[in-house]
Amino acid sequence: MTANKAQTLLFSLLLMIFTITRSIASGDSPATLHAVADRPMAPEFALADIDGVIHRLSDYRGQVVIVNFWATWCPPCREEMPSMQRAWEQIQDEAMVILAIDVGEDADTIFTFTADYPVEFPLLLDLDSRVIQEWPVRGLPTTFIVDPQGRIAYRAIGTRDWEDPALLDTLRKLHNGQVETPPATSNELPD
């Protein structure tokens, strides 16, 4: 092996170790959606938004639906709203929709919230928490991706960067029927 080849190999090896080490040390994680095993049917709901318009999940059959459970008092829920809005601006013309379901708060509370966090996608009111109790949610925020057939395809607990190109690409593939089999990281939903 020549000196140049040895040096190149050494540099490559060190660069690889450096990259892996920094990734682990910083705790960085890519925006991750977790495929749900067997894709159970999403529980149906009919909820009013802050303008009183009723939204049924089944009205959106044929589209990819991002169903986000949140509340105004929940810091990470507030944190991800701007990124959801920016994602919405990119996907609203692509047969994809975001429905953000507030748990237990009234329209006045949410209306006040939107003064600081303006969003254009529907904010629905689950006033008596009946809907969230039918979904496999244990903490806020939790978000589900419902496929065009009305099945839960992905889940995320905690915030995500919703405008991340890789994440949006996943949603587009789901809409185009390019993601049929959940990958190996699939998980079962909690009871």
Added chain:
Amino acid sequence: MINSSHAKKQRTQYHRIAVPLLSLLCGLIPAASVGNPVNQGTVPETGLHFWEWRGQGALFRLTQRLPDQTRAFFMARGFGSKDADFLARNCVFQTLFENTDAAGGATLEYDLDAWTVHAQGTAQGLLTRERWSDIWEARGLSQAARIAFEWSLLPTRQRYQPADYNWGMTSFGLEPGSRFDLDFSYQRAGTRHNGRFEGVECPPDVHPEPQDDRK
């Protein structure tokens, strides 16, 4: 002889590059990833104390909440003053639990019912959603307030995929200013991990008075 001299020159070049780079690399690995997973500190903005576990795939952090913070939070969500005060005096912490693995990593699970609080020579469990539900039932708390309360608490049991996390409150059933040790555990890829926070302090019930600037 010529070959031997050439090889020696190559080794010298190799060491000139490798040694500084390896030193740089080692210096960039943070102490937290190789040392004690338990940290304790103070939030600069508030002066409140936190206890943190960062290691073996998990980040778990308890941050003090002043009783007045808890009273104000829940009185804005349908609690009467007596119920808000009762809750606030039960040692409430803001809590974060996160699976810190990168994509493709292990699943992580915890169960608050398996954790133990040691204080004043006794051992007890946390006040979970289920235990509080019985208390609120007995005290006749309104449904709206109970909904807000239930979703404000850290889930009693949770399973996290990589990058999943929750924020929520935890309650330890002790008087303001009490000290306790917490034994906690979680499962990661089928292996149980145990940790302990020692000398955790329930936030004191302080009521700062306005300062008289005329003096």
